[in-house]
Amino acid sequence: MIYRKKAIKKEGFMTTEQRRENILNYFRENNDPVSANVLAATFHVSRQIIVGDVAILRAAGHDIAATPRGYLLLDQAEEGIRRQIVSLHTAEQIEEELNICVDYGCEVLDVIIDHPVYGQLSGRLQIRSRYDVMQFMKKVKEEQAHSLSELTDGVHMHTLICPDERAYEQAVQKLEQAGILFRE
Numbered sequence: 001m002i003y004r005k006k007a008i009k010k011e012g013f014m015t016t017e018q019r020r021e022n023i024l025n026y027f028r029e030n031n032d033p034v035s036a037n038v039l040a041a042t043f044h045v046s047r048q049i050i051v052g053d054v055a056i057l058r059a060a061g062h063d064i065a066a067t068p069r070g071y072l073l074l075d076q077a078e079e080g081i082r083r084q085i086v087s088l089h090t091a092e093q094i095e096e097e098l099n100i101c102v103d104y105g106c107e108v109l110d111v112i113i114d115h116p117v118y119g120q121l122s123g124r125l126q127i128r129s130r131y132d133v134m135q136f137m138k139k140v141k142e143e144q145a146h147s148l149s150e151l152t153d154g155v156h157m158h159t160l161i162c163p164d165e166r167a168y169e170q171a172v173q174k175l176e177q178a179g180i181l182f183r184e
Contacts, residue, residue: 023053023054027064027073035071089149090154091146096180099130101158103130105162111147113152
């Protein structure tokens with residue numbers, strides 16, 4: 001067995017541990033989400049091997065999020081201010097809501113609902129640009145997916161990272177004008 005590992009290493013292949021370290025380095029060097037399929041092609045293994053590697057890396061304490069566009073390492077420091085908004089809108093207004101946020105430089109980290117049975121449920125979004133919004137909406141349409149907010153009659157929260165307080169306030173003002181913010 002030891003001879004086999006040495007032979008594999010001599011031929012240019014990497015061990016499991018080396019591949020996992022390289023996956024972490026890939027995440028650290030790329031701030032954008034990356035799919036399991038891309039990682040599988042990069043490291044010449046199956047998608048399922050990558051899924052397992054990511055699970056082991058998570059168990060080892062690395063904060064790796066699964067977003068609609070792929071995996072993302074969250075260990076990296078965020079720039080800007082973190083705020084939450086509470087929204088109430090229809091499924092048809094999702095794209096408008098997300099575009100307003102990114103137009104003011106805010107990243108939409110997640111969507112959160114308070115479900116009456118399951119408690120707080122959330123999904124990672126990591127949407128930073130109109131391109132990300134377009135890709136997200138395309139995936140929703142292709143998968144015929146329902147939004148989490150449909151479980152709570154449209155009420156949901158988003159965590160935003162905005163460049164500064166002014167950008168956050170402008171986004172909130174525009175969301176309010178669009179009738180998207182929840183107001184009692």
